[in-house]
Amino acid sequence: MAAELHVALVAADREVWSGEATLVVARTTSGDIGVMPGHQPLLGVLESGPVTIRTSDGGTVVAAVHGGFVSFADNKLSLLAEIAELSDEIDVQRVERELERAKAEGDAAAERRADVRLRAAAAR
């Protein structure tokens, strides 16, 4: 059996996803980082972007994460985000509408959020 690491994806008000995984790819402020079991203890700042979790049963979980942290120690990886959504939870049509509106209103933060959500949904 391949080595596993335990992943907990936690938003401010709920636990979004947790389980065993073999690889987690997230985007930190200094670039994408892939964490596999046995990685050295790590604490990083996340950028808004999709996070890809390759679960130990061969599946893939993609989540849109808006800012936050990644911390890894003792084969336990925590992804902390103020807002995080799994790609399955994202309603593409609604996000597209949000993107339109954000563009029209020139709301850069909302536009980026919508963009991250769309990318996460597309990577599903």
Add this chain to the structure above:
Amino acid sequence: MGAQLRVYKRRIRSVTATKKITKAMEMIAASRVVKAQRKVAASTPYAQELTRAVTAVGTGSNTRHPLTTQAETVTRSAVLLLTSDRGLAGAFNSNAIKAAEKLTERLEREGKQVDTYIVGRRGVAHYNFRERTIAESWTGFTDEPTYADAKKVAAPLIETIEKETAEGGVDELHIVFTEFVSMMTQTALDDRLLPLSLEEGEQEKTTKDEILPLYDFEPSAEDVLDALLPRYVESRIYNALLQSAASKHAATRRAMKSATDNAGELIETLSRLANAARQAEITQEISEIVGGASALADATAGSDR
């Protein structure tokens, strides 16, 4: 119906109506406590992980950050007081306010200037009535606080703590809130959020018997701390808001339960009095009839003669 009896009947009616209202409020509060408790539980993993991360950076790196190091002379402190928007919660608000006042007094004795930040209409009203200055206040979300509310509250606090003291910034950040211990126990307490008291973290560490690993910081320890601490403050405030909300609902439930019980007792006493009044009335009527009849009998007996 006699005047006395009518008065009792009226009072019973009004107390019954009040009882219905307090009973309804009790049940609403009871259901909200459960909801609020669930929210507290849901926010715990995030707060826990964040605290762990902060402790890890604080102890695992030699970085000096304005938010983790104690200023040599603290001239100004910020106190954030969490109260509720609505009353009818027993001593909930007055306990929180009292705790805040005690803390303020202590800080002032230590020669610090205190800026007060208040959440909740009750606290604001208390301070306004006494014409004390409030640095900033927020109202309208104390029953069901969201993370966005916590961010709103945290933003100016973080801003002011990052400012230099000479420019009106503060050196310390205290929070006064009501901790939800259990359904029956809620305690108002004060806590220092910033600068971080790492002794507390170390205590936790030894009790848990856990050695924190030596982290590799990405991009650097300073940047991680810079990003981490505002989130830490937000999450602590969010947690305090949620606990406060849960405590408030529990206090309301208890206050309304005793109000309902009292109303029940009052109704019982009043019904007894009303019964006695009715009985007295009947007795009086009977004696009047008997008296009248014997008077009549006496009169007819007299006319016969």
